[in-house]
Amino acid sequence: MPSCATIISTPKQTVHIVGQPAGSTYYANDKKLKSKPLNNGTAGAVSVRLPRKKKSELLIKHAGYKDYSETLYPTKRNAVAYLNWIPIVGALGQLAVGVSNGDDTNFLGTGLLLGVGGVLIDNSTGASKRLNKEEIRPNMLALPTALAGGQTIQCGLMNVRIKGGDKMGNLIIENDPEEILYFGKSLDIDAEHLKANINSTLKELGYNVPGTEGQSVFSTGSSSRYTLQGEMRDVKYDIYASSKYEALARFETRCNVEITWKLLNQNRQTVLEQKTAGTSVKFVKGGNAAFEDAFENSLYAFLNNPAVAPALAKPATATAALESKPALISIHRNKQPTSATDNGITLAARSVVIMETANGHGSGCIISPDGYIVTNAHVVGDEQQIQVHLSDGLKAQGKVVRVNPEMDLALVKIEVDGLTAFQLPVASLADIGADVFAIGTPADKELGQTVTKGIISGRRKIEGHSFLQTDVSINGGNSGGALVNRSGQLLGIVNAKLIGRGIEGIGFAIPAEQVTDALQLKFTE
Structure with a gap:
């Protein structure tokens, strides 16, 4: 029985694939495979033939599903190959009892030739090997269906709540943990990189993702109607090696992540929140591939939530679009206070606050005595809580209650009463060439309520929005502060300036009379 494994088992091995969608396409080492349906009662189950001699990188594709890949190795021995040893054992047995005549010599030679020849042939064809898996159960994720x-x-935000040095998992060699793996050393991920990957994935899936984040000198907020946020607090990351000798080892890197996703509308209201897990196995030694695949799988799991599609659907009619506007926020309006000793600028300065965020600081304008404050959307960014420093030194925790990114405006509420507040005008009070004063916190928090003087240089219509142009001195930290006249009346919310070689004294403010409608406010006396 020469070359028993080659004859009986053949150089290829049958591998069953169970659990994938029916009609999938199969590839091994980039070559398309023929598949044969299995009559085991499982829809889509097939068998494919893979070479025994070398590793096979199996790839499964199906329209509407994420590709699945797995690597199979020829690590086991094919039992049929041991049949080659029968003539060898017989010949050696004959040799042990002694060779008495020519016939016995012929039997000995023939036995050794057949046996050794069979071993050599089976090894050369690979028939003596057996792949490490005879069945694969791929977990193929359905791709989210984007709305046309x-x-x-x-x-808009990806928070990684894992610190450098946190334990993630182990390097496991021959089933024994050998080394602890730490975040930042074995796996290095950047929140901004993840954010960019998410937007890229959304585009690839066909979602309506703006080409830019709507950032310009006039509006640094997102122009998207919905914002996706993610928070990752846990990563499990293990590397498995089959041998302590790297040149001989086969590696598997397994990763599991858990992420809390939030879908927010333009008013910072959470439309949908869900915690999803993503897992992945990559047949490589470490690296970011397994993590990025697991991260993407977690995103897919969230986007496959049946509540996502209705949230992203456009209103069917113009009436529905109007009804989608946020509810009005009622705010108390008091008359602008007067004093025999204080002039208007001094009173106005009391109504300007410092808005401290995780990324720095800006300014804000109190518009009601019970604690509502207007600032820029780019000042609050994606934060929900803001530290507010009042002019008298008091600090209060502010909650972001509404944002209009297109207008670069945000509304913050602090639980403090009896504040000196601006009165939002219902019509423009700004005259071209009139003296104006900017009040805010330029450069440093120690410079709160700084007052600078200039004039109204003009009115501008830019990118569909109206702005007041001024030559008043504006610096980083003035954003969200007040532009007032000599009487202390609020004219605008400072939001930008032009910077560059040869450019001086070109700043912009959002007209104060637009704030009420932009943030959907309703004033009560």
């Missing part, structure tokens, strides 16, 4: 012409969506 749906609402705009964009990732």
